[in-house]
Amino acid sequence: MHEALQTAPALDGSAGFPRAWWAHLGRCGMLGLGFSVDGRPRAADAVQVSALAGQITHATGSLGLGMAWMMQQMLGRYVLGPLVQQGASGVSGALLTQLLASMAAGECLLALAISEPGVGAQPKHLRTRAVQPSGPAGDGGWVLDGHKAFISNGPAADAIIVLAVSAEHEGRKRFDAFLLDAQTPGLSRQANARVQGLAPLGHCDLLLQACRVPASRRIGPPGQAFETIARPVRAVEDALLLGPLLGAMQCELEALARALGMAAATSGDTSVSNTAATDAVRELGALQLEWQALHAVRDAVARQLETQGYEEALAYSTVGARRLLERWQTAYERACEAASQAVSLAPLFAENSAQAGAAPLSLARDLRLVLGIARGVAQSRQRQTGQQLLHSISS
Numbered sequence: 001m002h003e004a005l006q007t008a009p010a011l012d013g014s015a016g017f018p019r020a021w022w023a024h025l026g027r028c029g030m031l032g033l034g035f036s037v038d039g040r041p042r043a044a045d046a047v048q049v050s051a052l053a054g055q056i057t058h059a060t061g062s063l064g065l066g067m068a069w070m071m072q073q074m075l076g077r078y079v080l081g082p083l084v085q086q087g088a089s090g091v092s093g094a095l096l097t098q099l100l101a102s103m104a105a106g107e108c109l110l111a112l113a114i115s116e117p118g119v120g121a122q123p124k125h126l127r128t129r130a131v132q133p134s135g136p137a138g139d140g141g142w143v144l145d146g147h148k149a150f151i152s153n154g155p156a157a158d159a160i161i162v163l164a165v166s167a168e169h170e171g172r173k174r175f176d177a178f179l180l181d182a183q184t185p186g187l188s189r190q191a192n193a194r195v196q197g198l199a200p201l202g203h204c205d206l207l208l209q210a211c212r213v214p215a216s217r218r219i220g221p222p223g224q225a226f227e228t229i230a231r232p233v234r235a236v237e238d239a240l241l242l243g244p245l246l247g248a249m250q251c252e253l254e255a256l257a258r259a260l261g262m263a264a265a266t267s268g269d270t271s272v273s274n275t276a277a278t279d280a281v282r283e284l285g286a287l288q289l290e291w292q293a294l295h296a297v298r299d300a301v302a303r304q305l306e307t308q309g310y311e312e313a314l315a316y317s318t319v320g321a322r323r324l325l326e327r328w329q330t331a332y333e334r335a336c337e338a339a340s341q342a343v344s345l346a347p348l349f350a351e352n353s354a355q356a357g358a359a360p361l362s363l364a365r366d367l368r369l370v371l372g373i374a375r376g377v378a379q380s381r382q383r384q385t386g387q388q389l390l391h392s393i394s395s
Contacts, residue, residue: 001052004028005059017109017156017200018065025069026106034073035081037104038097042077046306047299049073050243054298057247063366064201066244068153071201071237072103075110078236078310079161079229083220092216095179099159111157113148113206114230120374121234123173123226128208130164130176140215142166144178144186144208150195154204158182162208163225174223175230178213186211197366234374235310238318241370242298245325248367249291252332256284260339280339287335290328297321316385319378326371333364 008024025031033044057066080096102108119125128146144164159181166176186209195203220228301317
């Protein structure tokens with residue numbers, strides 16, 4: 001991966017998703033590491049996928065790119081892979097196998113659309129519908145109508161898996177998943193001003209107006225898409241995200257170290273001996289040691305995913321790990337503020353990374369954006385854990 005990143009074309013943040021850069025990774029065999037292509041064994045397990053996503057983030061200074069790579073591995077292994085292994089029949093099985101090969105080659109970017117405006121991914125509130133027309137117009141296919149939101153990698157996606165309500169039984173909604181080409185008539189993408197950042201990954205909304213989908217594009221067991229896709233993906237994504245988050249934090253650490261070093265050189269005090277600057281260096285070291293320790297947490301969570309799957313226990317592990325990363329980011333931001341009062345750091349931080357030695361301010365915003373995802377769910381699990389502890393003590 002290091003060699004592939006070193007030889008990749010230069011990134012151009014103004015040109016949207018870097019297709020040439022992505023295709024280069026595909027030619028180097030770096031895009032299909034986390035899932036099986038044509039029945040061949042996976043090259044990387046969950047621990048390695050998380051670490052490699054962090055390596056991409058660090059090398060590019062882009063949390064969005066690290067997450068884009070991670071999400072393709074996640075969708076390939078945990079969404080498409082099981083369907084192929086279960087022997088998806090007919091055109092659908094061949095279609096999924098071809099899709100995996102295209103993803104590994106860098107020819108296709110895949111996105112997943114579950115959430116909807118105002119309701120998130122809560123199944124009882126999702127409204128996007130899939131119906132099978134009857135009569136002369138019915139050919140076994142489906143028609144989709146609805147509005148999806150917060151679709152990661154949506155702006156650049158070539159294909160999108162859409163979850164839609166396909167039936168109701170005893171008051172419970174049943175969901176199916178459909179694989180749509182981005183150019184499907186009736187499908188349109190819409191920018192969402194509420195989600196800014198994570199370029200070039202990006203987010204968008206998806207509008208579906210009478211989208212006709214062939215029967216072969218319905219994927220997975222009928223009526224079970226929420227149980228087999230939506231629930232696992234949330235837990236898997238939370239676990240694997242620790243890798244790119246730590247990669248972004250490494251960029252922040254190195255930027256602060258460069259800033260302190262350059263400030264000392266500019267002032268002629270290369271030993272950084274004044275009291276305030278010494279405190280800043282000590283805090284830098286503390287952050288570095290904590291960052292190193294967090295790698296053990298990253299690997300433990302990914303190993304739990306690899307060995308135990310996406311059980312309920314994994315969700316609680318990711319909440320605890322995310323809280324540790326939030327505390328680290330808060331400590332880092334405070335350290336930067338304190339250091340800026342000791343030495344002049346302002347010129348060394350910029351809105352983009354074009355300036356030599358600079359760290360993009362957008363990186364901290366992207367970190368905060370990702371750390372804030374599903375905060376309500378995390379707080380609910382924290383409360384449940386606290387109640388369980390109180391109950392165990394009192395009993």
